[in-house]
Amino acid sequence: MINSLYQTLSKIGFAHPLHPPITHLPLGLIIGGFIFAVVALVFNQKSFLQTARRCMVLALIALPPTVLIGLADWQQYYGGALLFPITMKMVLAAVLVVFLAVAVKLGLRKEYGPMRVIPVYALSLLAAIGIGYFGGELVYGTSRSAGEVFANPAAEKGVALFNKTCSVCHFSDKTETKVGPGLKGLFQREKLPISGRPVTDANVRLTLNTPFDQMPPFDWLSAEQVDELIAFLKTL
Incomplete structure (x- = not known):
C-alpha cells in the first residue's frame, strides 16, 4: 500500500521523500514554544508562557506521524540501510520525544514559570536542530554544488x-x-x-x-x- 502511494506520487512528478516537508510542523512548533517562553520571561507575560506550553503539546502530537513517515521514506528510498545520519536521526528523535514529554509535563504545573521550562524547551530545540542537521547531511552532504561552473x-x-x-x-x-x-x-x-x-x-x-x-x-x-x-x- 505504501509502495503504491510512492509510485502514484512519482507518476505525477513528486519523486521526493515525504518526510522532509512534514518535519517543518513539529520543528516550527518547537521553535515557537521556545521563543514564546523567552518572551514570557523577558516581558513577564504569562499569556506567552501558556502559548509556549500549547506549542510543545502540539509538537509532541505532531512528532509520531512525522517519525512514521520518516520510517516509510527510509524503507522506500534507503532500503532500511542504517547509514550514520539515519542512525543519528533515530537517536535524536528518541531523545526529542523524551524532552517534549518532560516539557509537556512541566507545562501542566501552572506554578512553574519560564525559568523552569526554558531549559527543557532549549534542549528540545537543540535535539530538533540536530535531527535537521543530519537530515541535511543525508541528502546534501555529498552533493555537487549547484553553483559549480561547467563547460557544458x-x-x-x-x-x-x-x-x-x-x-x-x-x-x-x-x-x-x-x-x-x-x-x-x-x-x-x-x-x-x-x-x-x-x-x-x-x-x-x-x-x-x-x-x-x-x-x-x-x-x-x-x-x-x-x-x-x-x-x-x-x-x-
Whole structure:
C-alpha cells in the first residue's frame, strides 16, 4: 500500500521523500514554544508562557506521524540501510520525544514559570536542530554544488536536477553504494551498474524510464531534463 502511494506520487512528478516537508510542523512548533517562553520571561507575560506550553503539546502530537513517515521514506528510498545520519536521526528523535514529554509535563504545573521550562524547551530545540542537521547531511552532504561552473551549460542545470532527484540514493563523488550504486566515473565504465547494459546515453534514458530493483521510475522527467542530467553524469 505504501509502495503504491510512492509510485502514484512519482507518476505525477513528486519523486521526493515525504518526510522532509512534514518535519517543518513539529520543528516550527518547537521553535515557537521556545521563543514564546523567552518572551514570557523577558516581558513577564504569562499569556506567552501558556502559548509556549500549547506549542510543545502540539509538537509532541505532531512528532509520531512525522517519525512514521520518516520510517516509510527510509524503507522506500534507503532500503532500511542504517547509514550514520539515519542512525543519528533515530537517536535524536528518541531523545526529542523524551524532552517534549518532560516539557509537556512541566507545562501542566501552572506554578512553574519560564525559568523552569526554558531549559527543557532549549534542549528540545537543540535535539530538533540536530535531527535537521543530519537530515541535511543525508541528502546534501555529498552533493555537487549547484553553483559549480561547467563547460557544458546543460551540465550546470543537470547538477541541480541530480541533487533534487538522485542524490538521495546515489553518490556523485564516490563509487560506493549509498542506497543505489555510486555514479562517479559512470561514463568511463563499460557497463551500467545493476543492469549491466553498455554505458550509453540511450541506456541511461532507458534506466530512468524502466529502472531495476527498487529504483523508482523517472518517466515524468522531460527529454530536456534527461539530457541535462546525462550531461552532468558525464562530468563525474
